[in-house]
Amino acid sequence: MRLGLAGKEMSCHQTRQWLDAYFDGELDLVRTLEFEEHLKDCGECRDARDGYDTLRQSLQTPGVYHKAPEALQQKIRTHLRHATAVHQMPSTFAASPAWRLLAAAASIAIVVIVTALSVEWARSHSSKEILAQQVVSSHIRSLLADHLTDVPSSDQHTVKPWFNGKLDFAPDVKDLAGEGFPLAGGRLDYLDHHRVAALVYKRRQHTINLFVWPTSGSDSRPETVALDGYNIVHWNRSGMTYWAVSDLNARELRIFADDLHP
Amino acid sequence: MAAFEATVLPHINAAYNLARWLTRNQQDAEDVVQESYLRALRAFDTFQAGRDGRAWLLAIVRNTCYTWLNKNRARDMYPLNAEDAQLTASTHLDPETQLMDKAAAERIRGAVADIGAEYREVLILREFEGLSYKEIAQIVGAPLGTVMSRLSRARKELQTRLCASAWQAKK
Numbered sequence: 001m002r003l004g005l006a007g008k009e010m011s012c013h014q015t016r017q018w019l020d021a022y023f024d025g026e027l028d029l030v031r032t033l034e035f036e037e038h039l040k041d042c043g044e045c046r047d048a049r050d051g052y053d054t055l056r057q058s059l060q061t062p063g064v065y066h067k068a069p070e071a072l073q074q075k076i077r078t079h080l081r082h083a084t085a086v087h088q089m090p091s092t093f094a095a096s097p098a099w100r101l102l103a104a105a106a107s108i109a110i111v112v113i114v115t116a117l118s119v120e121w122a123r124s125h126s127s128k129e130i131l132a133q134q135v136v137s138s139h140i141r142s143l144l145a146d147h148l149t150d151v152p153s154s155d156q157h158t159v160k161p162w163f164n165g166k167l168d169f170a171p172d173v174k175d176l177a178g179e180g181f182p183l184a185g186g187r188l189d190y191l192d193h194h195r196v197a198a199l200v201y202k203r204r205q206h207t208i209n210l211f212v213w214p215t216s217g218s219d220s221r222p223e224t225v226a227l228d229g230y231n232i233v234h235w236n237r238s239g240m241t242y243w244a245v246s247d248l249n250a251r252e253l254r255i256f257a258d259d260l261h262p
Numbered sequence: 263m264a265a266f267e268a269t270v271l272p273h274i275n276a277a278y279n280l281a282r283w284l285t286r287n288q289q290d291a292e293d294v295v296q297e298s299y300l301r302a303l304r305a306f307d308t309f310q311a312g313r314d315g316r317a318w319l320l321a322i323v324r325n326t327c328y329t330w331l332n333k334n335r336a337r338d339m340y341p342l343n344a345e346d347a348q349l350t351a352s353t354h355l356d357p358e359t360q361l362m363d364k365a366a367a368e369r370i371r372g373a374v375a376d377i378g379a380e381y382r383e384v385l386i387l388r389e390f391e392g393l394s395y396k397e398i399a400q401i402v403g404a405p406l407g408t409v410m411s412r413l414s415r416a417r418k419e420l421q422t423r424l425c426a427s428a429w430q431a432k433k
Contacts (some may be wrong), residue, residue: 020414024388026395059374059389063367066280072292076274076299080267083300085355107264140396140406228396 010038015045023052028141029190030150128234131192131243136230138189138198139209139245148200148207149185159186163197171197171212171240179259181208191243201256208246208256215241222257224250233257266306270299276316276391277323280391283386284327286375290334317393321401324383335373373423381416384409 015038021027022035039046048104058064076138142148151162166188181201189198189211196213215236222235231250234243235257242260246253268358277298302322309318374382383402387393393401399409 017283020417021395024339026410026412051421055417055424056389058366060423061367061370062363064370064374065275065390066279066282066291068274068295069288069292072278072295073271073274073293076269076296077267079296080263080299080303083303137394137396143406150311228400245430 012038012042012045015039016048016174019048019052020043023049026141028138028147030188031147035233048182070214088195132225132227132232132234134191135209135211135232135243135245136227138142138191139230142187142189142200143207146259148187149186152185154183154185156183159183159199162186163188167195167197169197169214169240171199173199174177174260176256176259178202179255181256181259188235201258203246203248203252206246206248208248210260211243212240213246214239217241224254226250235261264310266303269306270302270310270319273316277319279363279390280323280383280386280405281327283374283382284324284379285330290330294326294330295323295332298323301326314397316391317401318393318395320387323332352371365376369427370424373420373427376423377416377419381412381419385416385420388413 015035018027018035022032027035034261039049151159153159153162154175154177156173156175160170163171163186172184173186177183181203184200184202184207187198187228188199191198191211191213194213196211199210199212201208201210207252216239219238220236222233225232225234230245230247231253232245233250233253233256234241236242242257244253244257248256274295277295278291281294281298282288285291285294298319302319305322309315322414374385380402384398387398389400395406395409399406402409404412
């Protein structure tokens with residue numbers, strides 16, 4: 001038994017519970033480190049992990065995966081062509097070679113335009129999109145591993161100093177109990193290649209993760225996005241970037257952001 | 263049509279593999295995959311560009327499989343047919359390795375096919391397709407925690423079955 005980063009002992013029982021999440025790379029950073037720390041000392045848990053390795057290798061044995069028969073792909077192509085021809089074009093138009101030529105030219109033009117537009121769009125949006133996706137994943141992971149907080153406390157004066165020495169910046173920690181968003185605690189997380197502060201707030205039964213880390217970007221107004229059924233509000237303030245994520249409705253999440261930085 | 267083909271046709275192996283494990287029969291799997299592609303085509307206007315076409319297609323394949331199994335439940339109650347354990351020969355390996363692999367693969371296929379359907383499907387999606395818990399949760403329509411516990415149970419059952427069959431093979 002050793003002390004984990006969160007100051008808790010990780011037992012074999014817990015390790016076994018998280019074995020699958022660890023093995024599948026779905027465990028959060030702090031728990032992963034604790035898990036590996038435990039493996040160093042515990043032969044039985046190492047055996048359990050090795051057992052999973054062996055199992056995965058067995059499933060990779062050639063001939064286990066069912067590859068689609070080659071004829072099937074051809075059959076499906078033919079079916080699809082038939083289905084679309086019947087659905088989309090009246091047969092007199094479809095039969096006319098001139099119409100086909102025109103349709104082909106038009107579809108090429110559309111593809112060119114759409115590609116040009118989407119490349120441009122992707123250039124400006126991709127990094128933020130990827131980050132938003134990471135924010136949602138971290139939020140889900142924190143709920144999944146039952147590891148919402150490393151420091152469970154509703155007292156901002158307990159949560160803020162807890163980050164000392166764990167981060168190279170000091171996040172601003174505010175309790176918003178008066179506004180209906182009580183602080184539930186804080187934890188370390190990893191986003192966009194940084195160690196970041198994750199502050200946890202509650203709103204009724206909903207959990208809000210607020211991720212904070214330094215940025216060189218200038219102040220920006222809160223922006224709301226929805227992703228996979230979660231709402232995200234993102235803004236920059238005084239050299240820090242803020243990402244709030246929750247299954248709470250977008251309106252209340254926006255109020256949360258405004259209460260934090262009026 | 264070009265966008266549809268580019269988005270979903272490359273995933274035909276994933277579609278077939280899942281259908282094959284869920285129906286446990288080659289002919290049925292082929293029918294289910296064909297039906298799934300037609301359903302996917304009809305639903306393609308609901309597909310959001312930029313999303314993962316594979317996860318989207320697999321959700322349709324899974325639904326088609328279960329609709330199909332419901333209709334033919336009586337047949338699914340029969341024991342696995344001998345054909346189920348047959349293998350497509352891997353031609354690029356030398357004959358000896360091929361023979362050993364073939365016996366091992368047959369054993370593993372038998373063990374996976376014996377696991378309960380709700381455990382089998384999460385195992386297939388995770389181990390063969392490498393999907394994340396979130397993607398699997400969306401496909402099977404269950405919470406993340408359920409996906410994790412089903413996966414854990416699937417692995418333990420598979421380990422037990424493989425141990426038992428290895429012991430049988432040695433006898």
